[in-house]
Amino acid sequence: MQAYGVPLSRFKSVDTCSPDEAREAIGRIFCPHFLNPTDRRPLDFHAVHHSSRQHGYSVNYVSYGSTVEIDPGELSRFFLIQIPVSGGAAVRCGTSLAETSAGLRGSILSPTLPTRMTWNAGCEKIIVLVEREAIEAQFSSLTHCEAKVEFSTGIDLTGVVGRSMTRHVNLILAAAEEESQTPEAYQVLLREGLTMLLLTGFEHSGSHLLNQPVSAPAPSAVRRAEAYIDENAEHPLTMGEIANAAGTCLRSLQDAYKRTRGMTLSQAIQNARLERLRAGLIDPEGPASVGDAVFAAGFGHLGRAAALYRDHYGEAPSQTFRRRR
Numbered sequence: 001m002q003a004y005g006v007p008l009s010r011f012k013s014v015d016t017c018s019p020d021e022a023r024e025a026i027g028r029i030f031c032p033h034f035l036n037p038t039d040r041r042p043l044d045f046h047a048v049h050h051s052s053r054q055h056g057y058s059v060n061y062v063s064y065g066s067t068v069e070i071d072p073g074e075l076s077r078f079f080l081i082q083i084p085v086s087g088g089a090a091v092r093c094g095t096s097l098a099e100t101s102a103g104l105r106g107s108i109l110s111p112t113l114p115t116r117m118t119w120n121a122g123c124e125k126i127i128v129l130v131e132r133e134a135i136e137a138q139f140s141s142l143t144h145c146e147a148k149v150e151f152s153t154g155i156d157l158t159g160v161v162g163r164s165m166t167r168h169v170n171l172i173l174a175a176a177e178e179e180s181q182t183p184e185a186y187q188v189l190l191r192e193g194l195t196m197l198l199l200t201g202f203e204h205s206g207s208h209l210l211n212q213p214v215s216a217p218a219p220s221a222v223r224r225a226e227a228y229i230d231e232n233a234e235h236p237l238t239m240g241e242i243a244n245a246a247g248t249c250l251r252s253l254q255d256a257y258k259r260t261r262g263m264t265l266s267q268a269i270q271n272a273r274l275e276r277l278r279a280g281l282i283d284p285e286g287p288a289s290v291g292d293a294v295f296a297a298g299f300g301h302l303g304r305a306a307a308l309y310r311d312h313y314g315e316a317p318s319q320t321f322r323r324r325r
Contacts, residue, residue: 007061007085007126007173008050015048022047022064029060030080030129033072042066044121052176055187055236056134057194059169059176063124070117079130080109081198083157083169087123091153092116098154106162108151108202128169130195138195141240141250143209150205151198161201168194175300186300188236193266196239210251217248217256225253226261226268233272234298239265273298274312277305281320290317 014025019042023035026049037045046065051058063086082091088101094113100106109115111132119125139149156162172190175182200210228245229237242265243250257265277297280286287293291302294317299305309317 006048006050008052008059008176011050011052011176013049013051015046017046019045019047019068022049025049026062031072031075031077033070036069037064038067038069038118042068054172054176054182054191055184056131056191057172057187058129059172060127060129061124062127064119065121067121068119070119071115073114075109075111075115076132078111078132079135079151079198080107081128081130081165081169081194082107082109083126083128083166085124085126087120089117089119089123089125093153094150096153100154104157106155106157107153108155108198109153110150110204112148113150126169126173128172128194130191130198134191135195135198137238137240138192138250139199139206141238141243142199143206143251144249145206145209147206147209149199152203155202161197165194165197165201168197178301182300183295183298185234185236185298188238189266189269189298189300192238214249214252214255217246217252219260221246221248221253222256222260225257225265229265229268229272233269234276234296237269237298269298270308271312274309277309277317278313278320281317282324284324286324290321293317293321 013029014022016022016025019035019037023033026035026047027033029049029051044066048063050061082100083106084100084102086102088099091098091100091107093107093109093115098105098107135149140146157166172194175186175190225242225246228242239250243253246253254265257263257268261268277293277299280293280296281290287296294302294305306317313320
């Protein structure tokens with residue numbers, strides 16, 4: 001994971017050496033649960049929870065100091081992606097047990113399965129909470145099926161998909177660490193990227209549906225998707241909304257878009273936002289600064305937007321902006 005000292009230190013929610021206080025406070029952030037140190041007199045117990053709430057998800061840093069047993073039962077409202085940054089834990093979700101450890105193995109907790117965990121002394125985790133509705137809506141858009149999604153608990157952080165997820169969680173963490181509020185459009189982009197990676201990269205109860213072939217949509221579906229992206233690029237956009245506007249399931253649209261336009265839907269959104277950014281930089285009556293233009297176009301990080309802009313147009317946004325005057 002990307003290093004920030006103690007992550008999310010600006011968002012301190014819990015800092016206590018009392019197990020009872022920790023149980024109550026963290027229960028308000030996640031859900032009511034049992035929290036018990038394994039030692040009768042846990043001198044090293046020190047619960048720390050930093051939490052930054054975003055659009056449809058939150059990113060959290062959690063540690064307890066000493067070994068603790070945690071039993072939340074069924075989470076009900078959300079999924080938890082847990083990535084140890086120090087130490088390890090034994091995580092049971094449903095009937096599946098995962099031994100997690102920093103840099104090697106993480107876990108996904110599904111809301112409809114009972115969970116029990118033992119965090120070892122010194123265990124620290126970055127935890128991304130994703131609302132159940134967001135993942136199930138993404139799954140429905142991909143398959144046109146309404147069904148609960150239950151993941152296999154353990155995730156390999158050393159494989160291709162695991163490394164991709166770690167990088168994406170680092171993006172989420174970096175966005176939360178920004179001094180200014182991350183634009184909602186970028187928060188939605190980050191959430192959509194994570195949910196798509198989870199559903200297509202890791203084993204779950206609906207994986208077999210994603211492996212079934214899909215029929216090609218009519219050519220007009222791609223044109224409708226293009227029009228919808230162009231009209232709404234600067235706003236928060238979900239893949240499901242684009243598929244609904246195109247009148248087809250998301251997997252069919254993704255395949256058709258890649259085949260006919262040579263790019264993914266995410267790349268199409270990115271290109272449309274770059275066009276918005278360039279128009280805003282050129283317009284004499286547009287945003288008052290490069291940063292304002294970047295955020296107005298739907299981007300959430302000035303440095304990354306500038307790099308994308310340079311790759312696309314061969315010059316920095318500031319160079320384009322200077323020609324406005």
